[in-house]
Amino acid sequence: MSSLPPPAIVGSLIQSIRARPILWDQYQRTNIINEQELKLIKAVDKLPKEKRIPIVEGDLVGYAKLIVGDPNGTSGEKGLLERCAKRVEFIQYLLALAVELCEDVPAYITTLNSHSDPYSHLMTLLDHTDAPIPIISSNLLTTLISSSLSKSKTDKPTQQALPTLFKYLATISSSSESNLQDLAVQSYVLLLRNSYSRSTFWEMGDEMVRGLTNVVETAAAGSKGSRTTDVGLSGGVASSSVAASSSGPSATTALLSSSAANTNLKQGGVNLQLLYYVLVGIWELSFEEEIAEELDEKYDLIPPLVHLLRSALKEKILRVCLAIITNLITKAPSTNLPSLLLARTLPLLTTLKTRKFTDPDLTADLDTCLSALESFQLTQTNFDEYATEIRSGHLSWTPPHRNQDFWKKNARRIMEENNGELVQCLARVLRESDEKLVLAVAAHDVGVLVKEVPEKRRVWDGVMVKARVMELMGDSDPEVRYESLKAVQEFLRYAFGG
Structure with missing residues (x-):
């Protein structure tokens, strides 16, 4: 087992500390x-x-005693680090030394971790008022805990320390300083290597996960309209062939160390290296079936992920996006295949299939995703596709909306199935969405449904849709105004018919 070089901000702090006499x-x-x-x-x-x-x-x-005291924990002997808790220069020096020794001597990590509780004092340093101390402490804790997580069974001290470390990392991940963001996401990648740590991270909820998915959404929003370029660049890609390795240190080491180049590039306004670390973290999370089932449902991850797949500036971004999609398909197909189909992933993958890739794992994932999506598409009726789209809230002018035969066959089913579930979905979209295309399509569908099933028109009053489309007749977007006007006309057609 080997340790990774410390992140840039930690390396810089250590260099400064070690230079002081x-x-x-x-x-x-x-x-x-x-x-x-x-x-x-x-x-x-x-x-x-x-x-x-x-x-x-x-x-x-002897060197372990400096940091954690008696490694056996039997004598109660405190380490120098704890005894000198009030001397900032001492704490800084000892932490810097420990980080360097962990990097240079892998056996030193094992010796520190052999202590009955190697983390307790280090955890208190995460709240230290001297700014460098929590930063270096978090890096040392990440090294020690990620090493402990590589064992077959997660011990009690690691179980107790992990949530506290995750909370600290979540705090610095929201910082405006890019160096702190890098430190947080690099630490996540090292820590999310086994099932226990991934489940712990996920169970901590939005506080943890939203920090990752927000980065993906930001990069995707800034990349819309772009096309994949430079996809022949080698190196720095996450490989599904190391799926089992997401709980082993060597694969993570390879992932991070190979991503150091091109650190000034940005994807949709997000630093490319930061985005890559974030995607690798999400990829690790997606190995858990429960997480794969809920990632898109809770965080609407698939649309921005597909946008990034379409616009990736480097092959490593494309590769890890595809690896995540592969996990979503293989771990939770029934949940994710409909959303992937709706996001127009299949034609995008078909286009990517025409390109030449030298990475066999990328090609394998591409084949897996294509096969699954093609097979799933064959099982879908027009109604299934429409229902998936309406439930997702991502409406666009897909074929059913403009198809008169579709409405004649399915309008009543849309109104009645599952106690009007799709009516509620349309109402929610009209009430909550601020996307003009979505509002125009939703208003169009309401108008057609009133026309095709007029006896059910009072249902729309109950969910406040009639009032909403009347309001949208004054919208700034001409398409929204037009579709809303047509819907209101259908309501008025029956206004005096009882």
Whole structure:
């Protein structure tokens, strides 16, 4: 197992901290640090990595005691980090040293984690008033907890610490500082590698998940109308062949380390590297069946995901979007296939199929998605497609809306099936949507339904639709005004008919 290099903001802080001199001998004379601890620190303080590694490997327990105290937790001996809790420069230095040793010596992570509770004091540092300390502490905790999560069973200290760390990361992910956002999402990717951590993250609700899906929505909204370019670029792609590896560190290491290039590029106004980390995090979440079933239902993820698939600036973005869609299909087909079909994913994938990709996993996912969507489309009637569209709220001029035969065959069914469920859906769309196309299509459908099933027209009064379409006759959009006027005319046609 290997550790990843710390994120940019952590690396910068560590470099600054390590450049400052500390008067170790003076601290030793005043009994703040004992002779053995001073010896350990001086032995590695200014050494280059290649010379420091064998020294640390020769006394892993000694260097672990500096941070977590007695690794066995039996003597109650506190580590230097906890004993010097009021000395900011000491805390900063020891945290920086611990992060560096974790990066250089993987066995050091194992030794720290062998402590009966390696996280408790580090967790308190997430609330420290000195700004660098929570940042570096979160990175060290991410390293330790993600390593612990790679075990077959999640231990109690990890179970207790994980939600607190997730909450801290959620806080910094909403920061306006891009370095803090990067730190949060990179940490998410390392932590979401096993079923327990993914379920914990998901159960914490909107506080966690909305931070990821909002980034996808923002990037997609800024990318509408764009087309996929530069899809031949190699490297930095999430592979479904490492699906089982989402609980193993090597795959995540490969994902993150290969995405370092092109950090100044933006997709729809979102930094490309940040977007990539976010998508990888969502990809990891989508391995859980429960999450795959609810991602689109709760967060309307499929439309922006398909927009990104259509407009990806780099192959790695296209690749991970396709990997997420593959998981949504394979883990929860009945939930996600209708929404994917409605989002016009099938013709997009058909177009992508004509391009040449060198990544065999990308090609395999493309084939999986195409096959599933083509098979599902064959099972759909026009009514099924229409009902899926209305339930989604993403209305557009798909064929049923303009097809007179469709309305003659299905209007009464639309009004009556499931106690008027689709009537309620149309009412909700007219009431809540601010998209002009959606409002125009919904008003059109109401007008046609009143015309085809006039005896049910009073149903529309009950859901306040008649008043709403009358209001929309004054809308700023000419198509909305036109379709609303036609609907009102149908209502008025029967106004004196009882």
